Amino acid sequence: MNLSAPLGNAVNEGIDGDLFPAVMSSTSKWLEILDKAGRNCLIMKVDWANAYKHIPVHSEDLPLQYFNWMGKDFIELMLIFGAVSSAGLFDDLAKVILDLVTRQAHFPRDMIIQYLDDVCAAAGQNCPSIYKLEHAYRQIAADIGVNLAPNTDPDKAFSPTTKGTVLGVEYNTVSWTWSIPLEKLARVLNQLRQGLTNNTLAQHELWSLVGRLIHYAPLIPCGRYNIDELLKARGASEDRNAVVLMTPPIRRQLYFWWLMLKTTNGLSAIPPPALSQPGPWSISPTLQAAPNSH
DSSP states (O other): OOOSSSTSOOOOOGGGGGSOOOOOHHHHHHHHHHHHOOOOEEEEEEEEEEGGGSSSGGGGGOOOEEETTEEEEEOBBBBTOOOTTHHHHHHHHHHHHHHHHHHHTOGGGGGEEEEEEEEEEEEEETOOOHHHHHHHHHHHHHHHHHHHHHHTTTOOEEEEESSSEEEEEEEETTEEEEOOOOHHHHHHHHHHHHHHSSSEHHHHHHHHHHHEEEHHHHGGGGGSSOHHHHHHHTTTOOOHHHHEEEEEHHHHHHEEEEEEHHHHTTTTOOOOOOOOOOOGGGGOOOOOOOOTOO
């Protein structure tokens, strides 16, 4: 179901997204955790199966989730992917479960990241606490009816190990390297190619591309210093179909990412967390030097 259509009469247009915040983690936070855990550390990931389907929708809202398909009428009873409110509602539940788990396992919360239904953690080499964390999560999930993804697909979930995929990036804590899975890498390289070969890009295509680059920026040397023009272009319009001109400064940054993603993937060391000053796009224009400063 597309709850953002039809334009002017969509369900999402009647939902105030500010009332349903979802606090996400990031690659930057995960790099901080890996830095604390150190080389050869153990990492694990737990993932919910059909995450949104754990939460039923209020009976008064069910008519909003009606649809007709092949001559038959259907009503979706649970949260829908794509609804403005779904992520925030699910995030509240996921954080409650995670709080129960960390208390049960006595595992430090600052060594865990949670991104909606993904929960990832790291601990020092041969540290038994991470096994207790996994056991506690699976035990509590079984007790309260949370359906977790099996460990048969390592991209979805895995028990403590030294190699695994976290937030779409594969990490190896023995060789201390990272890599982007080829399918994901091919997707972002194709988007970069479109920007380099075309004079314009649709605004929604730029939103998608810049979102991916922000995600990978902490992994790329000088990445955060080569994205400001793209960020400006991303905010050029709120109309998803608006046309954005690929100016020379934008093309230079697109080429930077095209080159760096191809040459560093699978070869670069896991970088330390960025503890220095923020990127140039975050400088406040209201700050001014004192008259006699140098």
